[in-house]
Amino acid sequence: MTLTETTQPIRKRDLRIPLAAILLVVALAAPFIGSRYVTHSLIIALIFMLPAHGLNLLVGYTGLLSLAQAAFFGIGAYTAGLLAVTYGTPFYVNLIAAGLVSGALALPLGIPALRLRSTSFVMCTLGFVIIGQAIAKNWVSLTRGDMGLSSIPKPYFSLGPWSYTVSGTTAFYYLALTIGVLGTLAVWAIVRSPAGRNMIAIRENETLAESVGIPTWRYKLIVFMLSAVFAGVGGSVYAHYLTVVSPLTFQMYYSTTMLIIVLGGGAGTISGVVFGSLLFVGLTEALRITPELRMIAYGFCLLILVFWFKKGFAPMINRFWGMIGGAK
Amino acid sequence: MNHLRLLEISNLSKSYGAVKAVDDVSIHINRGEIAGLIGPNGSGKSTFFDCSTGLGKPDTGTVKLDGQDITGWSLNRIAREGRMLRSFQKTVVFKALDIEENLVIAGQMFTFPSLLSTFGLGRMSRQRVAALRERARDLIKMAGLWEVRHLPAGNLSGGQQKLIQFASMLMPEPKIILLDEPMAGINPKIIERVVETIRYANKSLGVSFLVIEHNIDVVTSLCERVVVLDQGKKLVEGLPQDIIQDPRVREAYLGG
Numbered sequence: 001m002t003l004t005e006t007t008q009p010i011r012k013r014d015l016r017i018p019l020a021a022i023l024l025v026v027a028l029a030a031p032f033i034g035s036r037y038v039t040h041s042l043i044i045a046l047i048f049m050l051p052a053h054g055l056n057l058l059v060g061y062t063g064l065l066s067l068a069q070a071a072f073f074g075i076g077a078y079t080a081g082l083l084a085v086t087y088g089t090p091f092y093v094n095l096i097a098a099g100l101v102s103g104a105l106a107l108p109l110g111i112p113a114l115r116l117r118s119t120s121f122v123m124c125t126l127g128f129v130i131i132g133q134a135i136a137k138n139w140v141s142l143t144r145g146d147m148g149l150s151s152i153p154k155p156y157f158s159l160g161p162w163s164y165t166v167s168g169t170t171a172f173y174y175l176a177l178t179i180g181v182l183g184t185l186a187v188w189a190i191v192r193s194p195a196g197r198n199m200i201a202i203r204e205n206e207t208l209a210e211s212v213g214i215p216t217w218r219y220k221l222i223v224f225m226l227s228a229v230f231a232g233v234g235g236s237v238y239a240h241y242l243t244v245v246s247p248l249t250f251q252m253y254y255s256t257t258m259l260i261i262v263l264g265g266g267a268g269t270i271s272g273v274v275f276g277s278l279l280f281v282g283l284t285e286a287l288r289i290t291p292e293l294r295m296i297a298y299g300f301c302l303l304i305l306v307f308w309f310k311k312g313f314a315p316m317i318n319r320f321w322g323m324i325g326g327a328k
Numbered sequence: 329m330n331h332l333r334l335l336e337i338s339n340l341s342k343s344y345g346a347v348k349a350v351d352d353v354s355i356h357i358n359r360g361e362i363a364g365l366i367g368p369n370g371s372g373k374s375t376f377f378d379c380s381t382g383l384g385k386p387d388t389g390t391v392k393l394d395g396q397d398i399t400g401w402s403l404n405r406i407a408r409e410g411r412m413l414r415s416f417q418k419t420v421v422f423k424a425l426d427i428e429e430n431l432v433i434a435g436q437m438f439t440f441p442s443l444l445s446t447f448g449l450g451r452m453s454r455q456r457v458a459a460l461r462e463r464a465r466d467l468i469k470m471a472g473l474w475e476v477r478h479l480p481a482g483n484l485s486g487g488q489q490k491l492i493q494f495a496s497m498l499m500p501e502p503k504i505i506l507l508d509e510p511m512a513g514i515n516p517k518i519i520e521r522v523v524e525t526i527r528y529a530n531k532s533l534g535v536s537f538l539v540i541e542h543n544i545d546v547v548t549s550l551c552e553r554v555v556v557l558d559q560g561k562k563l564v565e566g567l568p569q570d571i572i573q574d575p576r577v578r579e580a581y582l583g584g
Contacts, residue, residue, distance in 0.1 A: 194436050194457060195446040201433045204422040207383070211416070212496065213408035213437035222443075 015324040027177060031170040039169050041285045042278075046176040047238050049277035051254075052261040053187045053270075054230025059259070060267035061191055062223045063203030065118070068109070068125035070254035071132040072102040072228040074245075076235025078136065081149040081245040091155030091166070095179075095236045102232025103225045110224040114217065126252070133250035148246030155240045172241060179237060183230060187270055190226065199223060203268075264305050266314020271321075275313055334359045334536050335380075335412070335504055340389030342372075342379050349375040350386075351560040355538075357504060362530055362537040364551035364568065366544075368581050372560040373540045374417070377508055381414040382406040394503065408437050413497045414506040420489045423482025427473055427492055430481050431464035432457065435499035460499070467495040471525065487518030494525055504536040505529070511543045519543070523550060544572065556580065 031039045051069045058064045076098035083094045113124040136143045143149070155175060156165040166175050190196055201209040202216050209216050239245045257280065265276020283301060287294045309316075335357040342350040350372040357363050367373050378384035380391050382403040391399045393410045406412050422430050439456045440446045446453075468477050471491045476484060481492055490510055497505050510526075511519050523546060529535045541547050547554060548568040556563040556571060558580040564571060571577055 189449050190447065193447050193449050194440060194453060195443075197429070197433055198436060198446060200425070201422060204424055205419055207403075208416070208419050208422065209433075210383075210403040211381075211407055211414060212434040213404050213500070214433075215402075215404045215408075215437075215443060218443055 016321065019324060031173050036169050039173050041281055043169070043173050043176045043241060044285075045277045045281035046173075046180040047234055047241065048257065048261060048281060049180055049274060050183050050234030050237070051227075051231035052258045052265075052273050052277050053183055054227035054234075055258050056262045056267060056270070056273045057187065057190065057199070057223050057230075058227045059262055060269065060273075061196065061199040061203060062220060064114075064220060064224070065122050065259075066125040066224070066227070067122060067252070067255040067259070068113075068128040069227070069231045069258045070250055070252065071125075071128040072106065072231035073235040073238070073254060073258075074129075074132050074136065074250035075105055075228075076102045076232030077239040077245045077249045078143060078149070078235075079232065080236030081152045081239040082142070084152050084240070085149055088153070090158050090163075091175075091240060092157060094155075094240070095233055098232040098236035098239075099229040100232075102235070103229035106225040106228035107221070110221050114220050114224060126255075129250055129252055129255055133247050136247035136250055143247070146247060148244060148248075149239075150244050152239050152243045152245065154243070176237060176241070179233070183233065184270060184274060187230075187273075191270070195219070200268075260302065260305075262312075264302075264309070264312050266312030266317070269312075269314040269318075271317050272312050272314035275317060279313070332358050334361075334394060335538070336392040337376075337380050338390050338392070340376065340379055340386050340391070342375050342384065342386050348560050350379065352389075353557065353560070353562050354389075355555050355562070355565075357536050357538050360530070360534060360536055361553065362526070362539065362551050364547045364554040365538060365540045365557065366542070366547060366554060366571075367557035367563070370559075371557040371580075373557055374508060376557065377414065377506055377540065381412065381506060383414075404437075407500075411438075411500060411503045412506070413500070413502045413504075415490075415493055415497065415508050415510060417508050417512060420486075420493045421481040421496075424480055426479060427468055427477045427481055427484075428461065428464050430492055431467060431496050431499055432460045434496035435460040435463065438500035463499060464495075467498055470528070471495045472521065485514075485518075487514035487522075490514055490522060491518065491525070494522065498529055498533065498535070501533070502535055504538070507537060507539045507541075509540050509542065511541055511546055519546065526550060548572065 026033070030042055051073050055066065055069050058066050079098040079101040080094035083089045083097055109128055113121055116124055137145055154165055154167050155172070156163060166172050191199070198209065198214050198219055201214055202219060206216050235249070238249070261276040261280050262273055264280060265274070266272025284298065287297050290297065333356045337356065338354045340350055340353050341348065353372070353376060355365070365373055365376070375384065379386040382401050382405065385400060389399070390397060393412055398406055398410055401410070422433065425433070436446065439460055468474055471494070473488060473491060476488070481489060484492070494510070510522055514522070526537060527550070530537060539547070539551065551568050553565065554568045554571045555565045556577050563576055563580060564574055
């Protein structure tokens with residue numbers, strides 16, 4: 001079969017840049033368009049987008065299914081919360097520390113876990129969430145046990161004499177949006193780098209990747225740590241937004257939500273994760289109108305997803321993107 | 329040390345339970361040589377390959393490449409640091425990726441100085457990838473796959489996939505390539521092309537080869553020296569025309 005590129009794509013007007021501009025304007029104007037409740041939902045979506053981005057590096061690009069994201073999310077939330085409550089450190093210090101602590105803890109956890117094969121690895125990562133919750137509950141002197149950490153201060157920035165406290169939902173929205181955009185750019189940079197190509201090679205065929213000199217094990221460990229950094233950063237924003245962190249931050253429901261965002265949005269695509277986090281947080285919020293049927297309806301939506309959108313929404317987004325880009 | 333010898337595998341043994349898959353086999357490959365490894369099914373050829381290239385760990389024996397002991401190195405390290413590459417019988421290409429991506433991936437670890445540097449997106453990194461792409465395109469042309477270079481590799485025929493795999497192995501300027509049944513299941517026209525490509529790599533690029541192959545015509549036309557394995561042991565070694573006449577080899581194949 002010799003399919004050549006015989007037809008040059010007929011170029012219509014490229015609408016991608018105008019659309020991106022419109023999306024940016026909508027994102028910036030959102031707090032003024034929607035109600036406070038919508039802004040709140042968008043903040044939650046932006047917070048969950050970060051661990052989902054990290055998980056996408058693992059699941060979508062490297063081909064490793066992990067349920068540990070909630071554990072690293074919780075570690076990040078506790079790190080930021082403890083720093084803020086105990087030492088009153090500024091927000092960005094807490095955020096960086098949360099990322100670093102989560103990433104660093106992923107090293108000793110990843111070394112044994114990544115020795116395991118597929119399903120055993122998944123079970124092992126599931127264990128991390130349970131262990132995390134048990135530690136948060138029982139290490140009372142550090143975590144205050146079931147009481148959790150409360151009255152975590154609103155994020156504040158300080159530089160010399162200048163300081164600013166992010167209070168109010170709108171201000172927090174812009175903070176979350178900034179972090180979300182930076183996080184998305186970071187993932188973009190990782191997957192566009194040669195390392196991103198090696199990750200895809202590992203996903204496609206690990207032995208073949210080995211045979212062309214790719215140290216697959218070390219890559220998997222690094223990606224596992226990177227995914228934990230994203231989760232930790234997300235956790236720190238979460239802690240500062242809710243101002244409360246409890247052992248319930250370590251819950252399987254969060255891990256599955258993150259996984260649903262990635263798989264539903266489209267594993268191995270960045271736009272899919274962005275779209276997925278908006279959609280799924282939007283969906284859970286929308287379903288609050290029927291509290292009794294909420295979880296049933298949620299489950300039903302998931303069934304629709306697996307049956308009709310096997311690759312998530314990414315193929316649809318890509319087709320749309322190609323269409324407005326003028327390609328045939 | 330004999331400086332003529334590029335790869336020297338000595339007294340290699342590997343058992344699976346009570347079965348001795350490879351039993352005290354020694355093989356060497358000289359610089360610039362194309363050597364063949366033949367033997368009936370189950371004679372231990374693939375196990376021998378795996379243990380020599382780091383996919384499996386030999387129970388005993390040593391593997392020396394260019395005078396350096398590489399026994400126990402991992403598959404990826406042998407490829408990266410030793411520039412000894414191997415092919416697989418079944419897993420051939422990254423099926424979902426196009427040919428050009430396949431080749432760029434195959435060259436990356438040889439261009440970037442460290443694992444961390446592969447995370448870079450700077451100018452150096454872009455230039456390195458551009459150079460790889462350039463080389464990939466040359467090799468794609470050489471393999472006669474230019475027209476299909478942007479198709480997913482999995483869409484191509486088995487023979488074309490073998491050509492892609494072969495081109496991938498030439499990306500890093502290897503010292504030696506071990507081929508595991510490169511002609512299995514491909515049509516005669518492509519066999520011709522694979523043979524030509526192997527010759528070209530050997531003559532023009534100075535790559536040495538060890539080839540496992542069942543197609544006896546290919547073996548006799550390509551190899552300067554042939555080693556025969558039978559039931560995990562080295563049976564004979566010699567010129568291809570002598571080997572095919574050897575009664576012991578005939579007996580091994582026809583069953584004694």
